[in-house]
Amino acid sequence: MTKKRIIRSDDLMDSFIDLEAKELVTGRKVTTENSLSNTIFIVLDTETTSAQTEDVYNKKGELIIPKAKVIELAYSRMSPKGVSSHFEDRFYDPGIKIPPSSMSVHNITNKDVAGKPKIEDEIEIIRNDIGDFPILAYNSNFDFKMLPMLQDKKWIDVYKMATHVWHIGQENEDGEQLTSFKQQEIRFWLNLDDKYNITGEAHRADSDIQVTGFIFQEIKKHYLEVLNKPDNLDDFIEWVDSAPEYKTIPFGPMKVKFDSETGRYGVKPEDLDATYLAYLLSERNPMRKTFDDFGVTDYLKKAYTPKLAAKMRMHYDSNYSSVLSDVKSFEDVENSLSEEERASLKKGGASKEKVLEDIAKGNFGLDEILAKMSTIGIGDETEVLENIPSPSVKVNTPEYNISEGTRAHAKKTRPTKQNGKSYMDKRLKR
16 A cells, blocks of 8 residues: 655645555535535546456456446545645556556556555455545446446546536637547646646546646636536536537447538537437447437437438428428427317327338328337337338429339340340350
8 A cells, every 4th residue: 555645726726745554534525505616526547457347258258348347546635726636546456457449548557556555455455545425427327337346426427517518529728629628638628737726647546637637727717707606516416417519429339520611520410311310319320328327319319310311201292392391299299289189199009010100191281100100119210211112293294204114224234034044154155
C-alpha cells in the first residue's frame, strides 16, 4: 500500500504532499440540506488488463478470454471548491498476464504489478477510504463492474453528464469542434490543462481522476449558473439519469459526419434516411443497448416515426408528394385516440401479425395504420413497407411507360433458350 497523499491547491491540482501518519476520516455525508454545492465526492478510476467485462468460453467450456482484472486503482476526495485530498494510487497483481494491446494504452507492464497485493485482499481498506461519499467516474459502468466491493455505493457517471451539456459539432472558444465524448478529447477541447494545470499521462488512473474531477467542476458550474438548476444533490442525480436533450447523435456508427461543404461535424437524425434510422433502432445495431441506456433511442424515434410515416404514405398513395408536412407520428396518433378507440383496437386483437395483415389488405388510410401500429410500438420498417400495397398506376402515366420500356428492353436482351437448347449448345454442335 502506498503512502497516503493529499493534493493541496486553492484551485489547482499541482502539488503533492505526502502524509505518512495522517488518519483518514471515515466517509460520511457532509452536506447542508443535501446541497450539491456542499457535497464531497470521491473521484475514482481504474486501469485493467483489458476491456473484457465477462469471461468468454468456447463450445467445449474452456476459458479462452478471461475477464478483465484491476491493475491500478486511484481515487481522491473532491471538496465543494474542487480541491482534492486523500489521494490514493495503488497497483494490484491481477493474477493474469497483461496483454501488449493493453500495455500500449496505459503503459503498465507485468513488472510494474509483480509482487503487488491482490485487490481482493484490500477490500476493507478501499471501502473505509470511500466511505459513504458519492462516487464520480467517467464511463462509470465499466469501473462499477470492475469493483464489486463498491457496488452498494452511489455512482454518478460524468460521461453521461457531459452528454447533457455539450454536443458533437459544438465549437469551443477557439472555434474547434467536438467530435466525441472521450474523456481526453473533452480535456483538451475545454483546455483543462491550462486552466487547472493538470499533471500526468493520459490513460493512467492517477491522471484520469484529475481530468474527471475538473470536467465535473465545469459541468456543475454550468448546471447551477447557466441552467440555473436548484442546488440539490437528488435533483442533480435525477438530471444526470434523465435522457439528455441531444442536438446530434452522441455516439455509435453515425456519431460524427463531416460535411465537406460546410466543414461541420455532427449529424442530426433528421439528416438520415428512414432505412438507416430503422437499423439504428433495431437489435442488429450493436450500440442499441447503449442507445437505450443513454436515452438516444427515444431521440432517434422522434425523427424516425414521421419519416416512416412519410415513406408509408408515399408507398400507399402514389399522388402523395409532400414528404413531412401533414404527416402524423405514432405518438401524435396515439395521443389523439379516445379511450373507446383504444379499447376497440385492443379488442380487435391488435398484434404485429394482425396489423401487417390489415395493412396488406390495403383497406386502411395512413392514420388508421399508424393508430394500429401505435398499439404495438415501433415495428420493423422493412417488414411494414413490404406489406403496404403498391400504388396503382395508370397505363398512360410516365412511370408506367418507363417501366414498360425497361421491361421490354430486358425481355429483348435476356438470354433465352430455343427448343430447350441455348445458343451455346447450338454452336457447339456445329
